[in-house]
Amino acid sequence: MKAIHSCIRYTLFICALLLSNSLFAANQAGLDAEIEELKAEVIELNRELFDLEEQLLYPATTSFAVFVSMESVDDFDIRSIKLNLDQEDVTSYLYSDEQIEALRRGGIQKLFASNLKPGLHKLKAEIQGKDRDGRLVKRVVVADFGKARSSKYLEVKIKHNPKKSKPDFAIVEWK
Amino acid sequence: MRGLLLLLIMSSAANAADLLPDQPRTAKQDAIYGQAMYSLHSGDYATALTLNNKLRHRGQRGYGKVLDIHEATAQLGLGMSQSAKKQFHKLISDKRLSFIPTEARSQAWFYLAKHFYNKGMWSTALKAIRKIKAAQIGPSVKDEYHFLALTLELFKGNQKKADQHILAINPKSKWAAYGFLNLAVSYTERDVHISKVEAVFDKALLLSENTSNPKALADRIHLMAGKFFFATGRGRSAIKHLKSVGLESAYTPKALLTYGWALTEQWLYHDALQPWYMLKTNHSPLNQDVQETLIGIPFLLEKLNAKVMALGAFDYAVEQYDGIYEKLGHSASRLNTGAFIEPLLAQQIPDRWGAFAPIDLSLPDHPDQVYLKDVMSKGYFQGELKNLRDLHVMRSQLTKAVDDLDAFTLTAQERKKEYTKITSEKHLTKRKKHLQELKSRYKKLLARINKAFKNPDGSGLASDFEKEQLSRFENVDNQLAKLKKSELFKDKNYQKRLKRVQGVLAWELSERYTARKKQVSKNLALLESRIKTTNKQLAAAEFAYKVAPKAFSGFENKNNRLKAKYKNQLAKLEKVYNKQRERVGSIVKTDIKKRQERVMNYQLQARLAAARLFDETSNKKRQMASDQISIGELRQ
Numbered sequence: 001m002k003a004i005h006s007c008i009r010y011t012l013f014i015c016a017l018l019l020s021n022s023l024f025a026a027n028q029a030g031l032d033a034e035i036e037e038l039k040a041e042v043i044e045l046n047r048e049l050f051d052l053e054e055q056l057l058y059p060a061t062t063s064f065a066v067f068v069s070m071e072s073v074d075d076f077d078i079r080s081i082k083l084n085l086d087q088e089d090v091t092s093y094l095y096s097d098e099q100i101e102a103l104r105r106g107g108i109q110k111l112f113a114s115n116l117k118p119g120l121h122k123l124k125a126e127i128q129g130k131d132r133d134g135r136l137v138k139r140v141v142v143a144d145f146g147k148a149r150s151s152k153y154l155e156v157k158i159k160h161n162p163k164k165s166k167p168d169f170a171i172v173e174w175k
Numbered sequence: 176m177r178g179l180l181l182l183l184i185m186s187s188a189a190n191a192a193d194l195l196p197d198q199p200r201t202a203k204q205d206a207i208y209g210q211a212m213y214s215l216h217s218g219d220y221a222t223a224l225t226l227n228n229k230l231r232h233r234g235q236r237g238y239g240k241v242l243d244i245h246e247a248t249a250q251l252g253l254g255m256s257q258s259a260k261k262q263f264h265k266l267i268s269d270k271r272l273s274f275i276p277t278e279a280r281s282q283a284w285f286y287l288a289k290h291f292y293n294k295g296m297w298s299t300a301l302k303a304i305r306k307i308k309a310a311q312i313g314p315s316v317k318d319e320y321h322f323l324a325l326t327l328e329l330f331k332g333n334q335k336k337a338d339q340h341i342l343a344i345n346p347k348s349k350w351a352a353y354g355f356l357n358l359a360v361s362y363t364e365r366d367v368h369i370s371k372v373e374a375v376f377d378k379a380l381l382l383s384e385n386t387s388n389p390k391a392l393a394d395r396i397h398l399m400a401g402k403f404f405f406a407t408g409r410g411r412s413a414i415k416h417l418k419s420v421g422l423e424s425a426y427t428p429k430a431l432l433t434y435g436w437a438l439t440e441q442w443l444y445h446d447a448l449q450p451w452y453m454l455k456t457n458h459s460p461l462n463q464d465v466q467e468t469l470i471g472i473p474f475l476l477e478k479l480n481a482k483v484m485a486l487g488a489f490d491y492a493v494e495q496y497d498g499i500y501e502k503l504g505h506s507a508s509r510l511n512t513g514a515f516i517e518p519l520l521a522q523q524i525p526d527r528w529g530a531f532a533p534i535d536l537s538l539p540d541h542p543d544q545v546y547l548k549d550v551m552s553k554g555y556f557q558g559e560l561k562n563l564r565d566l567h568v569m570r571s572q573l574t575k576a577v578d579d580l581d582a583f584t585l586t587a588q589e590r591k592k593e594y595t596k597i598t599s600e601k602h603l604t605k606r607k608k609h610l611q612e613l614k615s616r617y618k619k620l621l622a623r624i625n626k627a628f629k630n631p632d633g634s635g636l637a638s639d640f641e642k643e644q645l646s647r648f649e650n651v652d653n654q655l656a657k658l659k660k661s662e663l664f665k666d667k668n669y670q671k672r673l674k675r676v677q678g679v680l681a682w683e684l685s686e687r688y689t690a691r692k693k694q695v696s697k698n699l700a701l702l703e704s705r706i707k708t709t710n711k712q713l714a715a716a717e718f719a720y721k722v723a724p725k726a727f728s729g730f731e732n733k734n735n736r737l738k739a740k741y742k743n744q745l746a747k748l749e750k751v752y753n754k755q756r757e758r759v760g761s762i763v764k765t766d767i768k769k770r771q772e773r774v775m776n777y778q779l780q781a782r783l784a785a786a787r788l789f790d791e792t793s794n795k796k797r798q799m800a801s802d803q804i805s806i807g808e809l810r811q
Contacts (some may be wrong), residue, residue: 031758034751035562036255038744042569043221045744047228048737049576056583056730067206102216143336153206174206 013112057115064116066123070103070158075132076167078158083112085125090114111156118145118147123171125156131166143171205333208238215245220252220529221572240266254565263287281311283304285320288532291556292323294558303326309343314615322350322357329361337361355379363529364404372414377675384571394424401430405437413437428454428464435471444478451475459545460499463770469495470777473784482792489785496778500771506543507767513760515541519560520567528568534560554702558760566752580738587734590727609710617702624695648680682797 024029058065070078077100080122091112095103103109124142131137143154160169211226226245230238247262263283288303304324312320325340341358344351359375376396383392399416414437420430438447451468458465475489509515517537522535522635536551538544550556655673712770 016660031754032562033257035566035755038256038569038748038751039253039255039565039745042573042748043224044228045576046221046572046742048227048233048740049579050225050229051232052583052733053579053728053735056586056726059726063515065206066208069209077499096217100218101212102213105212105216106209107213107216109213110206110210125726 021175023120048147058113058151059115060151061149062115062117064114064147065110065151065153066112066125067153068103068109068158069107070100071106073104073158073160073167075160075165076129076137076158078110078127078129081111081156082126084126085112085114086117086121105108108155116147116152118149120144120146123154123170125171127156127158129168137166139169141169141171143173144162147171204453207233211699215249215252218252218531220249223249224253251290252529252531254528254561256291256296256530260287260291260299272464275696277311278313281307282313284314285312285316285323288327289319289323292327295555297327297330308646318344318348318350322354325354326357326799346382347385350378352382352386352392355382356392356399359396361401361718369407369409369744372403373400376403376416384610390421391424394420394426394430395453396431398426401437405433405440408440410437410440415443428458428462433466435468439471439475439478442508444475448472448475460495460706461502461545461772466496466499466774466777469785470781473781477784477788482788486785486788486792489781489788492781493778493785496781498776500774500778503546503767503771503774506546507771509543509762510547510763510767510769511760513756513763515543515547515763516563516756517761523564523567525571528565530561532561532564534564546767547763550763555758556762559755559762563752563759565754566748566755570745570748573741577738577745580734580741583730584734584738587727587730592611594727605783606709606713610713613702613709617699617706620695620699620702623675624699642690644683651677651680662713740807 053160065085066083068078068081070076078095080092080094083090093109093111093157099109122142127139127141129137141156145152145154155172155174157168157172159168159170198551206228207226211223211230214220214223214226220464223245227242227249230242241264243266247259247266250256250259250262265410277411284303284306288300289308291297291303292300304320304327307320307324309317309320321340325337325344328334328337328340336356337539341354344354355375356379359372359379362372376399380393380396383389383396386392387774397419399418401413401415401420404413404416407767414434417430417437420426422591423432434453435447435454438444438450438488451472455465455468455472460466460469470489473485473492476482483577518541519534519536519538524532524535534557536548536557540549541547551560577658651673658670658673
């Protein structure tokens, strides 16, 4: 009788041990899944916040933004850019190697966002970088533009010029 | 196998964006898509996912499966392995996706396999790597692909396939050295002839010259080879390799310890003391190799028959172990509360998170710096720390978002105030009234002018005197008409007089009339311009009234709703954060406990050895004393 009792006790102990082990493993996996789910939820919330921010801070009638692009330009490395709007420095930016690569691969950077009143305005972009031989290149591009009661988007476009060994710099308006 | 894992972790620096086939920017000027691509390629995966979600929310607009690829890549970058795995699997195995070139597909499989290998999901990694056709893989990753495939096949024990891969690696590539090292490690775990293992280690050493840090890899290979030969009882071969490990390397403590043991096994006790003294002097007693040396040195002294010195050294070791145990106890009491976690998280780069953002493990001002560095260098611990860091970043993002929403609420309230102020000023009503007055004046004036110009007698513009003149002019006109019918008409003088009177009247009237007409036109133009200006002012006021100040409406509810969501999320995150913090803390707690147990074990051995030696030396003294006594007795 004693032997049977001790056998049952032993079996129960083994079962409890196995159960606790599997529970521990399940908890570990569960926590990882919880973290992943949290990440997805935070991303969705950020999307809602992004929408709200756009609508509230930059209404369609006054919104103004400047983008930077440098698609397929392999003879120029942008290092910094400075924006001057209506005789006032509004922003500047220093680029990391990853960001330069992102621009090369077709990414567009939203460099500046603001509200702008209707009328005539002037945008000046000062771009610094290095050419293929590592020499410092500095370019200034200027654009006079009109703003109506609708959003206005400008793009500082650095474009590959197959005829020259230098890229072209321009400010273009988005239609 | 752990060696293989560590080796690959050391050599891999994959970027999630590398998984992408090159997707050129669309011809369309789509700000959101362009920004999503920029964020994705520059490693800001959270923003990339947010923007990708926005694109989906807006409707796909012809982007189709590209958004799925971007999403999977960003998920991978953000450490959401399970979601990314499902998405990638669905995408890459779908043969209908003709826009992904075969090379890009192979490359994607490769990086996916590499990622899962680094995460420790080896079987999944092997499945992914077997999808690749060697001929289709790009030259830039070809050698690395063969290396990864070799490692995974070795893990599964498929020697033949592993051999095929190792032969395909270019010998000048760094992956050849890593490949041969992994092969050697695999041989050490299986029953392979020692000469073959040695040959593979030698080959790996030879090829280590092609790596970026040949010295470090050579030290590592020497240590691994030395440990293997020592474990298999080939002391001389072990000594040869261990002697070659540099004295300033990360592998020095382990090499010195094993070198000492290898010399001991060769009965070179005196020589073995040198590396152990060196290890003890140059490294912290918290180092586990040093702890082993503390008990190893008196053991050697005993073997050298310096028993009194050995006894002293054992006593010294017992004291040292007490100190180490106490230090570990202090560390445990400090680290049990997880007090190192917050300073560690605080020194990370803000907003950098995800699987590819490394953790800064240095804790320069922490009292347990040496111990923590040792524990945190372990791969699994870093994975847990990354999760905790991600939660920490998310928490700060959520808190910032709640603050932003408060600021948005303030903005909306300010706009509402502005709007109320504008409406209470009755600004618009005043303008409207003024415009109505002007318009009525204009209308009256216009009516008068019309009357004056349209009426042939021009009486509308005439004064009383002019009206009298006009009536006289009319009389004269009537008289002239009568004269034409009567006999008097023939009287030419009278006729001339009448005409002269008529002329004078007309002349006087026209002079004044022209001046007045000019004045009236001028006044009219002035009034017209004022009406135009007031009209514009009215339109502007109406616009301001209608558009700008009302930009608050509808935002209050949206703000509040989103804020409630964020607060809920923050509360949820806090729970998960505490769980993860506990998990990280428990790793340290368990590790400290194990170390303390080990120290206790060493101390017990040292105490027992000291007692034994004490006994032996005392017996010897007693024996010597009794021998001396018996010699004395004999002499007497």
